[in-house]
Amino acid sequence: MRDSKLLKIALLIVLVIGVQELTTVTDTQYYLTQLTMSAYYALLVIGLAVVMGYAGQISLGHAGFFAIGGYLSAALTTHNLVALQANPVIHGLGSLGMLVSGQDIYGEQLLVVAPWAACIFAVLMAAIIALVIGIPVLKLKGHYLAMATLGFGIIIYRIGLATEYFGEADGISEVPGFTLLPAIGSFGPISVSGDFGLRVENYYVAWGLLVIGLWLLLNLIDSRVGRALRAIHGSEEAAEAVGIDTAGFKLKVFVLSAVYAAFAGVFLTHYNGGIGPSEASVMKSVRYVALVAVGGMANVWGTLIMGVGLTFLSLRGVFGSYDDAVFGAILIVVMLFAPDGILSMNVKALFAGRRTTDEHEAKNA
Amino acid sequence: MNTRPRMLELKSVYKNFGGLQAVHDVSFGVAPGSIKAVIGPNGAGKTTLFNLISGNLNVSSGSILFQGREIQGLKPHAIAALGMARTFQNINLFHGMTALESVMVGRHVRSRAGFLAGMLRTPATWKEEREIREKSMQLLRLLEIEEFADVEATSLAFGQQRAVEMARALATEPKLLLLDEPAAGLNIYETAEVGRLITRIRDMGITVLLVEHDMSLVMDISDEIVVLSFGCKIAEDVPTAIQQNPEVIKIYLGEDEEAVV
Numbered sequence: 001m002r003d004s005k006l007l008k009i010a011l012l013i014v015l016v017i018g019v020q021e022l023t024t025v026t027d028t029q030y031y032l033t034q035l036t037m038s039a040y041y042a043l044l045v046i047g048l049a050v051v052m053g054y055a056g057q058i059s060l061g062h063a064g065f066f067a068i069g070g071y072l073s074a075a076l077t078t079h080n081l082v083a084l085q086a087n088p089v090i091h092g093l094g095s096l097g098m099l100v101s102g103q104d105i106y107g108e109q110l111l112v113v114a115p116w117a118a119c120i121f122a123v124l125m126a127a128i129i130a131l132v133i134g135i136p137v138l139k140l141k142g143h144y145l146a147m148a149t150l151g152f153g154i155i156i157y158r159i160g161l162a163t164e165y166f167g168e169a170d171g172i173s174e175v176p177g178f179t180l181l182p183a184i185g186s187f188g189p190i191s192v193s194g195d196f197g198l199r200v201e202n203y204y205v206a207w208g209l210l211v212i213g214l215w216l217l218l219n220l221i222d223s224r225v226g227r228a229l230r231a232i233h234g235s236e237e238a239a240e241a242v243g244i245d246t247a248g249f250k251l252k253v254f255v256l257s258a259v260y261a262a263f264a265g266v267f268l269t270h271y272n273g274g275i276g277p278s279e280a281s282v283m284k285s286v287r288y289v290a291l292v293a294v295g296g297m298a299n300v301w302g303t304l305i306m307g308v309g310l311t312f313l314s315l316r317g318v319f320g321s322y323d324d325a326v327f328g329a330i331l332i333v334v335m336l337f338a339p340d341g342i343l344s345m346n347v348k349a350l351f352a353g354r355r356t357t358d359e360h361e362a363k364n365a
Numbered sequence: 366m367n368t369r370p371r372m373l374e375l376k377s378v379y380k381n382f383g384g385l386q387a388v389h390d391v392s393f394g395v396a397p398g399s400i401k402a403v404i405g406p407n408g409a410g411k412t413t414l415f416n417l418i419s420g421n422l423n424v425s426s427g428s429i430l431f432q433g434r435e436i437q438g439l440k441p442h443a444i445a446a447l448g449m450a451r452t453f454q455n456i457n458l459f460h461g462m463t464a465l466e467s468v469m470v471g472r473h474v475r476s477r478a479g480f481l482a483g484m485l486r487t488p489a490t491w492k493e494e495r496e497i498r499e500k501s502m503q504l505l506r507l508l509e510i511e512e513f514a515d516v517e518a519t520s521l522a523f524g525q526q527r528a529v530e531m532a533r534a535l536a537t538e539p540k541l542l543l544l545d546e547p548a549a550g551l552n553i554y555e556t557a558e559v560g561r562l563i564t565r566i567r568d569m570g571i572t573v574l575l576v577e578h579d580m581s582l583v584m585d586i587s588d589e590i591v592v593l594s595f596g597c598k599i600a601e602d603v604p605t606a607i608q609q610n611p612e613v614i615k616i617y618l619g620e621d622e623e624a625v626v
Contacts (some may be wrong), residue, residue, distance in 0.1 A: 080575025216484040223490060224476050224484030224497070231470045241419065241457075242537055243445035243474035252480055298461075 008301065009211065016207045020200060028213045032203045032313040035308075039206035040268040042307035043213050046290045046300050047260025050217055052289070053298030054226065055232035055253045057138065058146045060263050060285045061153035067160060069262030070269035074166055074172040076113040077270075080104075086110060093117075115178025119266045121163030126262030130255045139251045151280065156343040158270055171276030178270050181207060192270045204269060209267065210304075213260060217300055229253060230298075254336035282323045290331040296341020306342065372397045372541050372572040373418065378427035379411055380596075387413040390427075400563060400573045402583040404601040405593035406616060411576040412454060412475045414555070414593070415545050418574075419451045419557045420444040422580055428574045432540065450539035454546045454576075464529045465514040471536025475500075504532040508562070524555050529589040535566070542566060544575040548582050560586050584608065592616075 023029045051057050079196045081099065093099050094341070097162060098117040102110045113121075128228045160166045167173075175191020191198060192205055211214050231239040232246050239246050242307055269275040295303030310330070313319065317325040334342065371394035379467075380388040388410045395401045400564065401604045403411050416422040418429060420441040429437045436444050436533060445451075459467055475496055476488040505511040513521055518529045527547065534542055548556040560582050567573050577583045584604045591605040592600040592607065600607060607613055 027610055113440070219482045219486045220480065223472065224478040224493070225480055225483045227466065228473055229469050230462060231459045231473075235457050237421070238453065238457040238459060238533075239440075239470070240421075241445055241473045242443040242533060243442050243453050243454075244470070245440075245442045255593075256480065 005222070007152045009215060009218075009271060012214075016211070020203055023098060024264070029199060032199050036199075036203045036206040036271060036313055037268060038308045038311040039191035039203075040271070041288075041311045042304055043210050044261040044264040045215055045288050045295070045307035046214060046303050047257035048258075048288050049292045049295060049297065049300050049303040050221070050229070051253055051257045052292050053296070053300075053338045054221060054229040055250055055252065057250055058142075058289070059149040059254070059257070060146050060155070060282070060289060061133075061151075062147035063280050063282070063287050064153040064156035065130060065258040066265035066268075066284070067156050067275070067277075068126040068129060068276040069122045069168050069265030069267075070279060071160055071172065072125055073115070073118045073266040074175045074269050074275050076118035076121065077115050077176055077178075077256035078172055078174060079165070079227075081111045081113070082109050082227060082237070098161075112176075114182060115176060119178065119270075123259055124268050126258050126265075127255050128143065130258030131251065134251045134254045138247065138254060151357075153280070153285045157277060157282065160277045160280050167216050167276075168188075169277060171274060171279075172269075173274035174215075175269055175273050175275070177273075192267055194271050194273045196230070206267065206271070209263070214300065214304060221300065223248070231280050233298075260355075281337045283327075286331070287324070287327045290327045293334045294330055294338075294342050296343055299341055302341045302343040366376050370397075371395060372432060373429070373574065374400075374426045374430040374433075375418075377416060378414070378429065379425045380410075380417055380422065381425045386474070386596050388424075389416065391593070391596075392427075393591050393598065393601055395572055395574050397540075397572050398567065398570060399588040400567050400575070400586055401595060402587040402590045403574070403576045403579070403580075404426045404583055404590060408595075409593040409594040411593055412545060413596075415543055415576055419449065419543060430521060445484075445537060447538035448538070449543065450534035450537045450541075451543035452545055452547060455601050456523075456526045456530055458526060458529060458533075460519055462518055463515050464496070464505065464518045464521065464525075464532075467518045467529050468504055468532045468536050471504075471533035472497040472500060474537055488595070492605055501532070501536055506534050523550055523602045525553070527559075531562070535571075536593070538550075539571060539575065542554050544573060544577075546576055546578060547558075548577060548579045556582055574588060 008098070019035065020032065023031050035234075041350050044062060048059060051059055071237070081090055085094075090099070095109075098114050099111055100114045102315040104110045133152055140148055160171070161169060165180055169326065177191045177195065179189050179200075180193045181190040190201060190205060192202060194202070226240065228244045228249055231242070231244060236246050265275070265279070275329060289309045292303050294310070295306040314326075371438050373395040375394070376389055378391045378412070379386070390412065391524060405411055413422065414603050419445070420439050424437055424441065427437075428435055431447060432450060434447070436447065446539050459470065465626070476493050478493055502511060502514065505514055508531060510525050510528045510532070513525060518526065521529065531547070544563070548559050551559060556579055563573055563575070563586055575583075587604055590600075590602065590604055590607045591598060592613050594609075598614070600610050600613050602610065
């Protein structure tokens with residue numbers, strides 16, 4: 001089982017390289033931009049898949065965690081701290097190497113938080129907020145949990161929209177790229193940035209991050225913790241009876257998925273050079289849930305494939321102005337005809353009648 | 366009858382649901398290494414009592430000591446971690462898991478790998494996983510269901526599902542095993558089989574407390590019996606004495622003079 005997992009990951013890596021080579025040969029490198037963005041969104045979606053499919057919890061607020069990551073990192077790396085230079089806290093950060101100075105396009109002196117420090121802070125904050133929100137909210141079940149997480153998502157969206165620090169309706173732009181790895185020997189530095197010349201490099205950064213994130217999650221699912229999560233999904237009462245701290249595990253996996261979402265938010269924001277309130281909108285959260293559902297809930301691979309595929313089509317503008325409607329429709333169709341996800345759908349059974357859904361119901365009975 | 370410290374001790378336990386007194390001033394102890402049964406007519410409060418002991422319900426008043434330690438107020442998972450396992454009256458298996466996986470979940474409290482170790486698949490986790498798998502297979506063998514190891518547990522026959530549940534409980538290496546009607550829905554042959562199994566479990570050094578309707582099973586295997594009626598304890602004695610107890614005969618058979626067999 002472990003071998004087949006590594007084999008699949010190896011195949012994915014070959015595919016990622018193959019696609020990049022193909023775009024070079026066919027001179028369609030502009031696809032790489034959307035493929036890079038899709039990889040970041042997919043990172044969020046596979047994290048959510050573990051919450052939904054394995055731990056059996058729902059979250060309609062994950063765009064909120066994405067936005068917390070993206071917005072905090074963007075704000076910290078763009079807001080000028082020159083006026084606050086005398087402040088001991090700022091001074092302290094500076095002496096720790098957490099600030100970078102430079103000049104803006106008008107030649108004014110600029111002092112901002114270093115992107116790596118901003119990134120760590122943003123992800124940490126998302127984790128802390130997930131913890132604080134998760135403790136009361138994860139006591140809820142079913143619709144109530146969905147509504148509570150929805151409420152959280154709306155709050156984050158409105159905060160972004162109403163706070164001057166976060167750019168209100170305009171969001172934050174001119175977010176600098178950041179250096180992931182400094183130059184080593186003959187290799188140049190690797191940076192996360194939307195710079196045209198760095199398109200190929202950033203494609204690999206995004207997919208590298210996604211593959212690592214995927215590998216970690218697949219390991220987790222196969223582990224003692226993964227078994228405990230599936231047990232919670234199967235029967236919470238029985239899981240408690242064998243000594244599984246169900247509340248603790250639900251909270252931890254919720255925080256883990258928030259960290260995935262925040263990482264996606266940070267990287268995509270630095271790649272895009274900005275973030276706007278739409279990234280925090282409820283429709284985004286619904287879209288992520290739809291992607292997990294269409295991928296098959298407890299199927300990280302399916303979620304990855306559907307997450308990348310549909311997001312890519314959406315970003316290419318294939319769905320036009322009906323973008324959100326398409327994702328809503330997908331959600332309905334999946335729930336009706338393929339509750340285990342499109343990839344595990346029994347096509348023959350679909351035509352023979354409604355066997356797929358009946359089987360699913362029988363299984364849950 | 367025993368001077369050793371009690372495995373489990375209930376001290377005037379009360380449980381009220383609104384105006385209903387489900388459990389009323391119940392006290393008894395369970396000696397280590399014994400099989401004790403709780404019997405009583407439907408609605409006597411047996412399952413409620415079980416849920417109080419396992420922590421699924423909180424007592425209204427009174428205390429419950431497990432190996433001398435107050436467990437009243439602890440969460441079920443914390444009590445399980447102390448060495449108490451249980452089965453459920455209505456079989457409670459994990460959907461979507463094979464029999465082997467279900468039992469492996471039972472090893473949870475006897476293993477350690479957390480989120481980080483699991484995600485990074487550290488070498489320590491390989492060894493632990495192998496041990497979990499081997500111990501779980503042993504238990505499937507003990508319960509004679511190893512051929513169903515890779516079958517989804519909820520799709521097994523009723524008796525086999527009970528066996529999976531029992532294996533899962535044993536996988537936690539309990540000191541005390543609570544069995545909620547282990548013979549419910551089984552035919553007489555299967556019931557006799559369960560009786561032998563419970564005796565074997567006791568011989569492994571595990572104390573057993575069971576709730577059961579099947580009188581023949583209870584009389585055969587129990588060292589001591591507690592009789593509940595309408596939430597009150599009306600008798601506590603060895604099986605032969607319980608069979609002769611006029612009050613027990615009355616609640617089970619009305620005014621009939623015949624002994625319970």
